[in-house]
Every structure is written in structure tokens, then in C-alpha cells.
Amino acid sequence: MILTVTLNAALDITYQVAALTPHASHRVGEVRERPGGKGLNVARVLTALGHEAVVTGFAGGPVGAVLRDLLAPLPVQDALVPIAGNTRRTLAVVDTSTGNTTQLNEPGPAVTADEWTAFLDMYTALLGRAGAVALCGSLPPGIHVGAYAELVRRARTAGVPVLLDTSGEPLRRGIAARPDLVKPNADELAQLTGSREPRRAAHDARRRGAHTVVASLGPDGLLAATPDTVWQAIPPATVKGNPTGAGDSAVAGLLSGLVEQLPWPERLSRAVALSAATVLAPAAGEFDATAYENLLPQIAVTERAAAA
Amino acid sequence: MILTVTLNAALDITYQVAALTPHASHRVGEVRERPGGKGLNVARVLTALGHEAVVTGFAGGPVGAVLRDLLAPLPVQDALVPIAGNTRRTLAVVDTSTGNTTQLNEPGPAVTADEWTAFLDMYTALLGRAGAVALCGSLPPGIHVGAYAELVRRARTAGVPVLLDTSGEPLRRGIAARPDLVKPNADELAQLTGSREPRRAAHDARRRGAHTVVASLGPDGLLAATPDTVWQAIPPATVKGNPTGAGDSAVAGLLSGLVEQLPWPERLSRAVALSAATVLAPAAGEFDATAYENLLPQIAVTERAAAA
Numbered sequence: 001m002i003l004t005v006t007l008n009a010a011l012d013i014t015y016q017v018a019a020l021t022p023h024a025s026h027r028v029g030e031v032r033e034r035p036g037g038k039g040l041n042v043a044r045v046l047t048a049l050g051h052e053a054v055v056t057g058f059a060g061g062p063v064g065a066v067l068r069d070l071l072a073p074l075p076v077q078d079a080l081v082p083i084a085g086n087t088r089r090t091l092a093v094v095d096t097s098t099g100n101t102t103q104l105n106e107p108g109p110a111v112t113a114d115e116w117t118a119f120l121d122m123y124t125a126l127l128g129r130a131g132a133v134a135l136c137g138s139l140p141p142g143i144h145v146g147a148y149a150e151l152v153r154r155a156r157t158a159g160v161p162v163l164l165d166t167s168g169e170p171l172r173r174g175i176a177a178r179p180d181l182v183k184p185n186a187d188e189l190a191q192l193t194g195s196r197e198p199r200r201a202a203h204d205a206r207r208r209g210a211h212t213v214v215a216s217l218g219p220d221g222l223l224a225a226t227p228d229t230v231w232q233a234i235p236p237a238t239v240k241g242n243p244t245g246a247g248d249s250a251v252a253g254l255l256s257g258l259v260e261q262l263p264w265p266e267r268l269s270r271a272v273a274l275s276a277a278t279v280l281a282p283a284a285g286e287f288d289a290t291a292y293e294n295l296l297p298q299i300a301v302t303e304r305a306a307a308a
Numbered sequence: 309m310i311l312t313v314t315l316n317a318a319l320d321i322t323y324q325v326a327a328l329t330p331h332a333s334h335r336v337g338e339v340r341e342r343p344g345g346k347g348l349n350v351a352r353v354l355t356a357l358g359h360e361a362v363v364t365g366f367a368g369g370p371v372g373a374v375l376r377d378l379l380a381p382l383p384v385q386d387a388l389v390p391i392a393g394n395t396r397r398t399l400a401v402v403d404t405s406t407g408n409t410t411q412l413n414e415p416g417p418a419v420t421a422d423e424w425t426a427f428l429d430m431y432t433a434l435l436g437r438a439g440a441v442a443l444c445g446s447l448p449p450g451i452h453v454g455a456y457a458e459l460v461r462r463a464r465t466a467g468v469p470v471l472l473d474t475s476g477e478p479l480r481r482g483i484a485a486r487p488d489l490v491k492p493n494a495d496e497l498a499q500l501t502g503s504r505e506p507r508r509a510a511h512d513a514r515r516r517g518a519h520t521v522v523a524s525l526g527p528d529g530l531l532a533a534t535p536d537t538v539w540q541a542i543p544p545a546t547v548k549g550n551p552t553g554a555g556d557s558a559v560a561g562l563l564s565g566l567v568e569q570l571p572w573p574e575r576l577s578r579a580v581a582l583s584a585a586t587v588l589a590p591a592a593g594e595f596d597a598t599a600y601e602n603l604l605p606q607i608a609v610t611e612r613a614a615a616a
Binding site: 015017020021022023024025026027028029031062065066069091093095100101102103104105106107 | 323330337373377399403408413
């Protein structure tokens with residue numbers, strides 16, 4: 001089983017409006033709700049790839065109850081820890097005229113010290129049967145900034161490969177605890193290292209503690225700096241669509257490839273094809289299975305050079 | 309007891325953001341939730357004025373459950389009829405830099421024929437002990453456009469004075485059923501009558517069936533066309549603030565004055581003072597009790613002329 005951690009899970013709400021105009025009043029057309037948060041997205045893609053996936057993190061309040069109700073019919077296993085606070089909502093307001101999206105993200109509930117302890121017990125128990133673990137997304141209020149570092153250390157103690165996908169100070173602290181894999185995007189990598197040159201920045205992130213760094217470069221695919229070499233995986237053409245969840249699909253591709261012990265070129269092909277197939281899917285966070293199968297043999301993976 | 313009907317009740321959510329920018333991503337600061345819908349606002353103000361108030365209409369789904377939980381500690385009595393659909397949310401996005409608000413209103417749940425019948429039974433039973441009834445706001449999907457006309461007729465049959473506060477076709481149909489009072493704003497009155505001259509439009513609305521028409525004219529206060537004469541009630545100065553709920557406070561002022569059998573000038577002074585005190589209150593839909601007491605003796609009520 002593959003475990004994903006989402007400390008700041010969300011109910012993703014989508015509003016369709018003709019066009020969003022600041023300071024005006026709008027009638028919302030369609031309203032959609034889905035379980036959200038990066039680790040939940042990763043787990044959904046993992047189950048679509050045939051893996052058993054368990055999600056943990058926090059859920060609470062009326063919004064948390066809706067999230068769990070929407071999660072129940074999915075093949076993902078719910079091991080979210082109950083909290084007193086209300087799970088956050090993220091709102092995507094889509095202009096039906098242009099398809100452009102305005103995003104409004106609630107901060108999330110404050111998590112108490114006792115709730116964090118209950119989560120650590122759940123996490124440690126789940127590690128006992130996990131083949132890999134992904135730590136995904138932002139930290140809710142009340143969780144200390146070194147939380148991911150602690151979760152990385154516990155995974156390493158349990159001998160479970162750990163992927164960290166976060167940003168800012170939680171990434172900086174987490175990377176120092178020596179995760180097996182980090183998957184920053186270009187902005188997150190630049191924020192961490194001060195460099196916008198992906199190869200240099202990826203090497204820097206490795207020196208900070210990550211065993212392997214896979215940088216997601218949008219239309220330029222993925223750049224992987226492993227202990228042995230550097231790989232670049234590029235999609236056949238720029239795909240147009242909704243990029244929401246594309247990074248989470250890449251994480252699912254990398255994790256599944258790790259558990260299946262695939263060679264790096266195959267892991268990266270899978271991650272890039274899943275990511276592109278997610279951009280192509282009409283619903284945010286889903287992937288187009290046919291597009292994925294078609295794209296998979298078309299990903300160009302090249303070895304760029306020995307690692308510095 | 310005074311009864312208020314809100315067929316399309318809402319959970320009012322307020323997001324604070326630095327400034328809303330279309331197609332950008334925003335971190336929401338504070339998130340607030342309150343029970344909303346015009347009839348619920350009217351009932352809250354009525355209880356603050358010392359009246360017993362009962363709210364009916366529809367509530368359902370997880371959002372309806374939150375709305376009822378938030379209503380429970382208030383002095384308003386909850387007689388909402390349960391439905392299978394999910395109560396709508398209204399979202400106010402407030403720019404903290406300017407105080408300007410962007411409004412996003414969900415359409416509301418579809419109400420079934422059986423749910424409408426259950427509501428009619430509840431409404432008719434409540435009319436038996438009501439001193440007055442207010443019918444407030446928009447109709448949810450599935451409710452026929454003549455619904456307010458039916459509710460006006462039932463109130464008249466029960467001998468209960470009825471105030472109608474809605475717009476568009478539901479107002480046009482409802483007014484033909486001869487309500488005691490309608491309270492359109494300038495836009496609603498113009499849409500109904502085709503005239504933007506308030507006195508002419510108010511007389512026209514009376515000819516369409518309303519016993520008395522009280523038009524709310526924003527900073528110009530209220531214009532009341534009764535069977536006997538025309539009154540205008542004007543606040544001492546333009547008040548600045550959030551106008552959300554000002555019209556609902558005016559309805560509460562008119563209804564309480566009707567039940568207390570106050571002369572028209574006192575009813576109108578109360579309605580205008582409550583309305584202005586609502587604009588001045590920091591929270592949307594609340595009123596500033598001290599401002600209300602100060603404003604009340606300052607409202608200028610003049611008889612404009614005999615009705616045409």
C-alpha cells in the first residue's frame with residue numbers, strides 16, 4: 001500500500017460564472033464539490049494505476065464531514081484523523097466565457113497539540129504496512145514548521161521511502177531530514193535555492209539533503225537529479241487545458257514507479273504522461289486515461305550528464 | 309408572533325482578501341459564516357426589537373445543517389422545513405484594502421412537489437398564531453413563479469397581514485394577489501412598473517393590487533403610498549457603510565410597526581432609522597443599536613400629497 005499525507009485537506013468547490021467582475025454581484029451557475037488537497041489527488045491517481053492507497057491527515061467540522069462523504073465511494077482508503085476545527089474549502093471561480101479561473105483558498109483549521117499527537121500515532125501505525133509515503137501540500141495553522149522534517153525522520157526510521165512535495169520553510173526544514181525524493185516546481189525550487197537555473201538548483205537541493213530531486217518544469221517536463229546522473233523527460237508537445245492537479249499526478253507516477261522498482265526513465269515517462277493527461281482532462285484533478293496511454297510511448301527521456 | 313418566510317435561505321459566508329484580482333490565486337484571511345436569507349435577517353431584527361419571530365422556508369443537506377446550527381443559539385424560532393437538496397451558500401469577498409465587496413450567490417437547491425406541500429402545511433399551521441407575515445427573497449429552483457401569490461392568498465384567508473419583499477415575476481404575480489404591503493427598492497419598482505419616478509411607480513404598484521407600497525430609495529429613505537396619502541421619510545444625512553441587510557431591517561421596522569398599530573410616520577421613522585443603523589454596523593446584516601436610538605428622533609417624515 002502507498003500512504004499519502006495531507007495535513008491541510010480541502011473541500012474543492014468550483015463555481016461557474018459568466019465572467020468574474022470585482023465588486024459586482026454574480027449568479028453562480030453550476031456548483032461542484034470534490035475531495036481535495038494534494039495527497040488526496042495523488043491517492044486517487046494511484047488507485048487508478050492499480051495501487052492500494054491510504055490517505056491520512058486531518059478532517060473535521062461540517063466541511064470535513066462532506067469531504068469524507070465524497071471520499072467514501074472512491075477506492076481510496078480514508079484514514080484521516082478527526083479534529084475539532086472545520087476543514088478548509090478552496091474555491092475555483094471559472095469564467096465560462098474564457099475558461100480562466102480565480103482561486104480563493106481558505107487558511108484551514110487550527111490543529112491542537114493533542115490532534116497532532118493522535119495523527120503521529122496513526123501515521124506511525126500506517127508506516128508499518130506502507131511501501132512508500134508521500135507528504136503533500138501546505139501546513140494548517142497550529143502545525144509547527146518542522147512537522148515534515150519529523151514525518152520524514154519517522155519514515156526513514158521505519159525504512160519506508162518518503163517523497164516530500166511542499167514549499168517554503170516546511171520544504172527547507174523537511175529536506176534537511178533527508179527525504180528520498182522531493183518534487184518542487186520551478187518557483188518552489190528557486191525559492192529554496194535562490195537559483196532559477198533548474199540543473200544548478202536541483203543539485204543545490206540534493207546538497208541540502210534530498211536523495212533525489214525531481215523538478216517539474218511545466219511544458220518542459222521533469223528534470224531528475226539522482227545520486228548517479230541527471231535525466232530530463234519532455235512531453236511530445238505543449239498540452240493545453242487545466243493544470244490543476246498535474247503536479248499531483250506526477251507525484252503519483254513517481255511513487256508508483258518507485259514501488260514497482262522501475263528504472264528512472266520509465267518512472268519519469270509515466271510521471272510526465274500522467275501529468276500531461278491531467279492537463280488534458282476536462283475536470284480539474286482527473287486524468288484522461290486514453291491520453292495517458294497514447295502519451296506514454298511519446299515521452300522523450302534523455303540523460304543530460306553525470307551529477308555534479 | 310411575527311412569521312417570516314425564506315424559501316431560498318442561505319449560509320452567508322464572508323471571505324477577507326487583500327484585493328480580489330480575476331484569474332489570480334488568493335489566500336483568504338478571515339472566514340465568517342452566518343445564517344442568511346432575507347426572512348432570517350428580518351426575524352433577527354424583529355427579536356432585537358422585542359418581538360417573537362418564527363422563520364420558515366427550506367433547509368437541507370450539509371449546508372442546511374450548518375445554517376440551523378448557527379440559528380439555534382439565536383432568539384429566532386426555527387420552523388424551517390427539511391429538504392433533500394443542499395441549502396445554498398452566498399459568498400461575499402471583501403477587499404480589506406478598500407472594503408469593496410464581490411458577491412457570488414449559489415442558485416439554491418431544487419425543491420420537490422412533496423417538499424412544497426410539506427411547507428404549505430407548516431405555513432398554514434403557523435399562520436394560525438401569526439400577527440403578521442413577511443414573504444422574503446428569491447424563489448429556489450423547482451418552486452413555481454406564482455408561489456408568493458398562493459402564500460399571499462393563504463395569509464389573507466387566515467386574516468393575517470402580509471408583506472411581500474421580492475422582485476421580478478414573483479413580485480408581479482404576488483402583487484396581483486393583493487398583499488397588504490410590498491417593499492420594492494427603486495430598481496425592483498422600475499422593473500415592475502416601467503417607471504423610475506418613485507411616486508408614479510408606487511401608485512402604479514398600488515393599482516396592480518398592493519394595499520400599500522413602501523419604496524426604499526437608498527439615501528433618500530422611504531416613500532410610502534397608502535390608500536390615503538403619500539409619506540416620505542428621510543434620514544438626517546447619508547450614512548456610509550455596508551448596505552447589506554438594510555432593506556431587511558426596513559422590513560422589520562415596517563412589520564413591527566404594523567403589529568404595534570403605530571401611525572404611519574412612526575412606522576416609517578423606525579424603518580428608516582433601523583435601515584441606516586444597519587448600514588453603520590460593522591458586520592453585514594446587523595444593526596448598531598445605539599445609532600438606531602440616536603437616529604430615530606432625527607428622521608424627517610413629511611406628507612407629500614393625497615394619493616392619486
